[in-house]
Amino acid sequence: MPSEIPTMLDAGFIRDNLAAVKANCVNRQAAHAEADKVVEFDDRRKKLVSETQILQQKGNELSKGIPAEKDPAKKQALIAEGKAIREQVAALEKELKQVQADLHAALLTIPNMTHPDAPVGATPADNKVVSKWGVPTKFDFVPKDHVALAESLDLADFEAGASVTGQKFYFLKNEAVLLELALIQFTMQKLVKRGFTPVITPDLARVEVLEGIGFMPRDPNPETRQVYTIADSDLCLIATAEITLGGMLRDQILDEATLPRKYVGLSHCFRTEAGAPGRDTKGLYRVHQFTKVEMFGFCTPEQTEALHLEILAIEEEIFQELGLPYHVLDTCTGDLGGPAYRKYDLEAWMPFRGELDKTTGKPTGDYGEVTSTSNCTDFQARRLNIRYKGPNHKGTRVVHTLNGTAVAVTRAMVAILENYQQADGTVKIPEVLRPWVGRDVITRK
RNA sequence: GGAGAGGUGGCUGAGUGGUCGAAAGCACCGCUUUGCUAAAGCGGCGAUGGGCCAAAAGCCUAUCCGGGGGUUCGAAUCCCCCCCUCUCCGCCA
Missing domain, CATH: 3.30.930.10 (Bira Bifunctional Protein; Domain 2)
Structure with a gap:
């Protein structure tokens, strides 16, 4: 995958500590924080990533075989197949890009965690x-x-x-x-x-x-x-x-x-x-x-x-x-x-x-x-x-x-x-x- | 601002379409040898994401050669845009 957009809090951390993160958002007066959305987008992102990777792997293996293929007709068939895979990958990547942008936007709404001894208060x-x-x-x-x-x-x-x-x-x-x-x-x-x-x-x-x-x-x-x-x-x-x-x-x-x-x-x-x-x-x-x-x-x-x-x-x-x-x-x-x-x-x-x-x-x-x-x-x-x-x-x-x-x-x-x-x-x-x-x-x- | 050159792993640097994440060297780590040190030999040594695993170790896999886009079955390598660095010229505190 292209390198992830760097995020403020780590999405994995939010997933693993969802209750604590949400409680923290309440204490922080961060009403617009979208912790659930983060998990949701991150789930979709992961799913898309692995789907994309399976396809890429397939495409890589296919490409590797092309130079060795001597029969021109068979070679053309392989190339066509590769082309189809590339199109599928491109479609998935487009979707992935959108999800990453959504995820990033959701992450921006989450404030940092808070020191346990910091006073809890609103104003x-x-x-x-x-x-x-x-x-x-x-x-x-x-x-x-x-x-x-x-x-x-x-x-x-x-x-x-x-x-x-x-x-x-x-x-x-x-x-x-x-x-x-x-x-x-x-x-x-x-x-x-x-x-x-x-x-x-x-x-x-x-x-x-x-x-x-x-x-x-x-x-x-x-x-x-x-x-x-x-x-x-x-x-x-x-x-x-x-x-x-x-x-x-x-x-x-x-x-x-x-x-x-x-x-x-x-x-x-x-x-x-x-x-x-x-x-x-x-x-x-x-x-x-x-x-x-x-x-x-x-x-x-x-x-x-x-x-x-x-x-x-x-x-x-x-x-x-x-x-x-x-x-x-x-x-x-x-x-x-x-x-x-x-x-x-x-x-x-x-x-x-x-x-x-x-x-x-x-x-x-x-x-x-x-x-x-x-x-x-x-x-x-x-x-x-x-x-x-x-x-x-x-x-x-x-x-x-x-x-x-x-x-x-x-x-x-x-x-x-x-x-x-x-x-x-x-x-x-x-x-x-x-x-x-x-x-x-x-x-x- | 003008002209040219160039950006590859911690560093130096090779690589101009296909077993290249990438030669070689340096640095680093481990082992061996050797009174000590030094040296030599051998081996190891990038990042990020995903997966397997209770977890660590480990393994598998994808992506990454300044950044972004494109061409292609396949890109470090070809094309376009941007950024940055260096050299020369200009300007200037």
């Missing part, structure tokens, strides 16, 4: 706080939000961003520029010391790579499509370096001795923010383009849990060293994306998020997502066709992939500006960034 409200660090910042003066700070300290130009590119684009200026570069340096240096290989990735990638990671760039509806596509090409602007870092090793067979492989990638990220119209319209919290340093790991199933916790620990360390209060959420089943087996979100304290206080009319402050880390097990690697070979098993096995944000610059900047502001309107620079920013405080020009 973000069911995410479970698993740890907390620091104390939400209190001010003994009237604080400003980061937009006001950026304006008074001349750190960003949102009007110019809107004018040149559009709403939710921005120019960074002055210390904000140095802050971005400092955040990159701070995290890169840390990760390199931890054995991560630094990478600067392309900011664009092919549609197939996006799909392999779990994005849906072919979403025909521009109202819901999450990524920007480049006209007249099969390229998209990447939404995260997870896409390019995962794609980096696609179609490769890795040596088990080289696992786990850990990379830290720098890229720009582009997001249409479809489905979030009117949310967080001001400032840097939700923007169409930002810079991000991303961790990405390839490992064996045995290593996957430890690597996930390692990535989470690094994310926590980064925010501890930045001195930003945060908590960590264990993402509930209903809030996990398709590819994630388990996901932790790290949310930093942001004084200007949250509900408006009814008496003062001012925000009460809330935690806002700054980084996250997902263990995608073999979900992405199966589609990207990334496998490994080792001495203790025959053939190849699919690797596991994990990702985590080291720093998403704009979100970190929101947290820094708002938490580090002082009564005189200046903003202190977190200690660990000072060597790269080159100063201790951001002051009025």
Whole structure:
């Protein structure tokens, strides 16, 4: 058979664990998941495959005999018979192709399985706080939000961003520029010391790579499509370096001795923010383009849990060293994306998020997502066709992939500006960034 | 962007219509020989799907020579489209 279309979950796995898969789909709020269809299509596929193979075998044997046949009449008869077989095979293959396409479409509706300890729940409200660090910042003066700070300290130009590119684009200026570069340096240096290989990735990638990671760039509806596509090409602007870092090793067979492989990638990220119209319209919290340093790991199933916790620990360390209060959420089943087996979100304290206080009319402050880390097990690697070979098993096995944000610059900047502001309107620079920013405080020009 | 060359197993590389999944070499694994090392000899060594088997081992079978389509009883080999790499030229940060 022509090589199978790589699938997200393995159809055989779904067949063998149908009840568990269906229960998981319910927990994941995947109402449109078609697990039964997967089994049905896969049955038909198998049947067609073996029918085709029997015919092909017949045809192969026949062909083999033709050169030896000396009698011209008999030879012609054999050729005619071969022709008939070829036509039957072609018909079966056409049918098979359709079934494979149906199967693939059904498979796309099935999310990854879920870590047994992940909280079961429907909405973000069911995410479970698993740890907390620091104390939400209190001010003994009237604080400003980061937009006001950026304006008074001349750190960003949102009007110019809107004018040149559009709403939710921005120019960074002055210390904000140095802050971005400092955040990159701070995290890169840390990760390199931890054995991560630094990478600067392309900011664009092919549609197939996006799909392999779990994005849906072919979403025909521009109202819901999450990524920007480049006209007249099969390229998209990447939404995260997870896409390019995962794609980096696609179609490769890795040596088990080289696992786990850990990379830290720098890229720009582009997001249409479809489905979030009117949310967080001001400032840097939700923007169409930002810079991000991303961790990405390839490992064996045995290593996957430890690597996930390692990535989470690094994310926590980064925010501890930045001195930003945060908590960590264990993402509930209903809030996990398709590819994630388990996901932790790290949310930093942001004084200007949250509900408006009814008496003062001012925000009460809330935690806002700054980084996250997902263990995608073999979900992405199966589609990207990334496998490994080792001495203790025959053939190849699919690797596991994990990702985590080291720093998403704009979100970190929101947290820094708002938490580090002082009564005189200046903003202190977190200690660990000072060597790269080159100063201790951001002051009025 | 223009002209040319080329994409074959982990690597090098032969193969231009039929016992070719593919010579040979390297690498790798096993065995033998040899004070050790080294070397030599012999053997093994691709992926994916399907089937047999309780399962593993093993066996059988189909498909895969950059990707897709076509011609043919039969394609690595012929034709078309696409992608990629290399060389030269042009352009350019």
